Amino acid sequence: MLLIFILKEVEILKKFLRWPTWLILATLVLAALVPTLPFLHAAQSKAAHAAHPGTPPTLSLSQRIAYLGDTITVTGQGFAANESMQVTVDGSKGNYFTLGSIPCDDNGMCTGTVRLSTPCFVGGGHTITGTGSISQLSASAPLTIRATLYVYSAFNLPHGGPGSHIWVEGDGFGRNEEMQVYWGPHKGLSEGLALTDYCGNLEFQFDAPTNATPGKYPVALVRAHTVLMKIFTILPPKITSTPGIHSGQSVQIQLSGFLASEYVTVSWNANGGQQLARIGVGDGEGSTTITPPPAPGGDYTLTAVGETSGFQATTDLKIGPGILLTPNPSNPGSTITVSGGGYTPGETVDVYFQTKQHGIVTATVDESGNFTVPLTIPTTYTPGANHYVYAVSTSGTDQARALFNFTTPSLDIYAYGGSYYNKQVTLYCEGFAANEKVDIFWNYQQPGRLKVGSATAASDGSFYIYFNIPSDPNLPSVAVAAIGTVSKVKAINYTNEIGAIIIDPETGPAGTKVHVKGGGFGGVETVTVSFNGTNMVTATSDASGAFKATFAVPKDLKIGRYQVQATGSSSGVSLSTIFMIPPSMSITPTTGPSGTVITVTGKRYSHSNSVDILWNDPNYGGYTYLGSANTSPKGTFTTTVTAPSGIISGLTYDVIVIDGPTRASAQAPFIAQ
Numbered sequence: 001m002l003l004i005f006i007l008k009e010v011e012i013l014k015k016f017l018r019w020p021t022w023l024i025l026a027t028l029v030l031a032a033l034v035p036t037l038p039f040l041h042a043a044q045s046k047a048a049h050a051a052h053p054g055t056p057p058t059l060s061l062s063q064r065i066a067y068l069g070d071t072i073t074v075t076g077q078g079f080a081a082n083e084s085m086q087v088t089v090d091g092s093k094g095n096y097f098t099l100g101s102i103p104c105d106d107n108g109m110c111t112g113t114v115r116l117s118t119p120c121f122v123g124g125g126h127t128i129t130g131t132g133s134i135s136q137l138s139a140s141a142p143l144t145i146r147a148t149l150y151v152y153s154a155f156n157l158p159h160g161g162p163g164s165h166i167w168v169e170g171d172g173f174g175r176n177e178e179m180q181v182y183w184g185p186h187k188g189l190s191e192g193l194a195l196t197d198y199c200g201n202l203e204f205q206f207d208a209p210t211n212a213t214p215g216k217y218p219v220a221l222v223r224a225h226t227v228l229m230k231i232f233t234i235l236p237p238k239i240t241s242t243p244g245i246h247s248g249q250s251v252q253i254q255l256s257g258f259l260a261s262e263y264v265t266v267s268w269n270a271n272g273g274q275q276l277a278r279i280g281v282g283d284g285e286g287s288t289t290i291t292p293p294p295a296p297g298g299d300y301t302l303t304a305v306g307e308t309s310g311f312q313a314t315t316d317l318k319i320g321p322g323i324l325l326t327p328n329p330s331n332p333g334s335t336i337t338v339s340g341g342g343y344t345p346g347e348t349v350d351v352y353f354q355t356k357q358h359g360i361v362t363a364t365v366d367e368s369g370n371f372t373v374p375l376t377i378p379t380t381y382t383p384g385a386n387h388y389v390y391a392v393s394t395s396g397t398d399q400a401r402a403l404f405n406f407t408t409p410s411l412d413i414y415a416y417g418g419s420y421y422n423k424q425v426t427l428y429c430e431g432f433a434a435n436e437k438v439d440i441f442w443n444y445q446q447p448g449r450l451k452v453g454s455a456t457a458a459s460d461g462s463f464y465i466y467f468n469i470p471s472d473p474n475l476p477s478v479a480v481a482a483i484g485t486v487s488k489v490k491a492i493n494y495t496n497e498i499g500a501i502i503i504d505p506e507t508g509p510a511g512t513k514v515h516v517k518g519g520g521f522g523g524v525e526t527v528t529v530s531f532n533g534t535n536m537v538t539a540t541s542d543a544s545g546a547f548k549a550t551f552a553v554p555k556d557l558k559i560g561r562y563q564v565q566a567t568g569s570s571s572g573v574s575l576s577t578i579f580m581i582p583p584s585m586s587i588t589p590t591t592g593p594s595g596t597v598i599t600v601t602g603k604r605y606s607h608s609n610s611v612d613i614l615w616n617d618p619n620y621g622g623y624t625y626l627g628s629a630n631t632s633p634k635g636t637f638t639t640t641v642t643a644p645s646g647i648i649s650g651l652t653y654d655v656i657v658i659d660g661p662t663r664a665s666a667q668a669p670f671i672a673q
Helices: 002-017 021-033 038-047
Strands: 058-061 065-067 071-077 084-090 096-103 110-115 124-132 138-146 148-152 165-171 178-183 189-195 202-207 215-222 227-234 238-241 251-256 263-268 274-280 286-290 298-306 312-319 322-326 335-341 348-353 360-364 371-376 387-393 399-404 410-414 424-430 437-442 450-456 463-468 477-484 490-498 500-504 513-519 526-531 534-540 547-552 560-568 574-581 584-588 597-603 610-616 623-630 637-642 652-659 665-672
Touching (some): 058 124, 071 084, 084 110, 189 202, 215 410, 238 312, 251 274, 251 298, 274 286, 322 399, 335 348, 335 360, 335 387, 348 371, 410 477, 410 490, 450 463, 500 560, 500 574, 513 560, 526 547, 534 547, 584 652, 584 665
Parallel strands (some): 058 138, 065 138
Antiparallel strands (some): 084 096, 096 110, 148 165, 178 189, 178 215, 215 227, 238 251, 263 274, 263 298, 335 371, 348 360, 348 387, 387 399, 410 424, 424 463, 437 450, 437 477, 477 490, 500 513, 513 547, 526 534, 584 597, 597 637, 610 623, 610 652, 652 665
């Protein structure tokens, strides 16, 4: 649009300069006297588009990586004064979706927020564009959408009993992407293949194993290059009820952790033993309200037994005053609900945690003898001690207490493929105070302890944190600790760290300078680096067992895969990786739509042999076999392949040629149109 406008203006100027002098002067005078003439006014509004005329507009985003549903801030500069900027995002097959409109100020600056929500939004790279409503000027910025995974059972709960029906859903994935679903860690129990739809949305269902024991289980979704994981908890068999009632009052019974779809019989030991209810549990959970038969005041036991599983759980029922704490257990600093029953109607009750010094919440008992109040739990506590919540009437006639359990601090370590040096590891922790800062330590309470990061716990006291594994000379077992800075809550777990060496670059021609770093060697020892069996350089590791070194690949080598090895002089640790000297290849054309015939030319491949040609989609992962070719006695070849169907305009793909004998490879980019 801007180029067409400029060309039109040039043509007008050429005609203008061919007019007689008196006509030019008259026109200029007329323009000065009548600034509201339509064509001059239009030109004037175009020229006033920004504080710096002639400067192309720019667009910036508050974040370059986001998830569907996120709200981001969009800032445009260089637009027309007081116009509005329309914000759009590219969709599927060239479609654009509008995210919102942002007003601009007197200087042509436009700042506002938009929500990333469209009818069809696949994961990967996208372009956010801002367009002026009057000037039609536009600017763009890149945005990457990451995938989000949701795992839940009935009522959107992340927990249930053995055999629970589990829904796996997600968005922000690739179009028609196929992924493997596992119960347990990566490569655990395979539940089948999940396939996303055209818009990158995922829906998959399976049943948890009926023999699953209580605990936390990752549900892993394995993509081509990444693994997404959510925790699903198998609950232990449990029955909770209104803990205290007067005779004749109703009792709320809640069951969890039983076998999915079974019936559970609930009985009590009053009046010589009586069955009170038979409750069906969908995903191992169920509830009902009953009124027990009249019974003398005192303490009784409710027993729940699974008719299929034989699972059994008990709880106490007091005929007289009693209180129920929900949730229990809970994390430090959380707010729980205290429900009381069996009190005298109309009386006042003081509710407090452990001692009155922690604060008192006052409740008034209703006509049924019940009350409900919120109570905030202290942020700090003594681990291992018993903690109680008390509810005492101000008259002292009725009183009850209930044992409160703090969520047990825990730390789970997920390092898919092994805990290798410099590899990303995921920690999942819970049992901390809401919104508190938690410090993470590697090699905790051992020589060389290292703080590797900090995280902020969510309102439920849990959090995830990701970091790269540091070097540690005390292999294989490493202690990892999470310590709350406010609650002082501590969780410790262990992992077996594996040493590794990393080279940069991993491929290049003969003579390439290679940078090597490694971890897991002995502290302060000599490390010898060799290439293809020849010693190249030595380095001294630091106290953590990490080292760095640089060497040059010999200049007389042919293509192929060569071993780079590092060996510690005193520890005996020896680690290796592969450096590849690649062949050379090119393609023509380098752009085009699906079905384009591409000529592939290669040289420096193995003489009189074969090569394999692949198509790689780095945007969503996946390889397609395009064909093969035979090389000449000089290691050269020329052949043609066809660009696959379904490629997306504007995205970059790779044509890869792999040498048969050495498996050395080279690649060239192809941009889809």
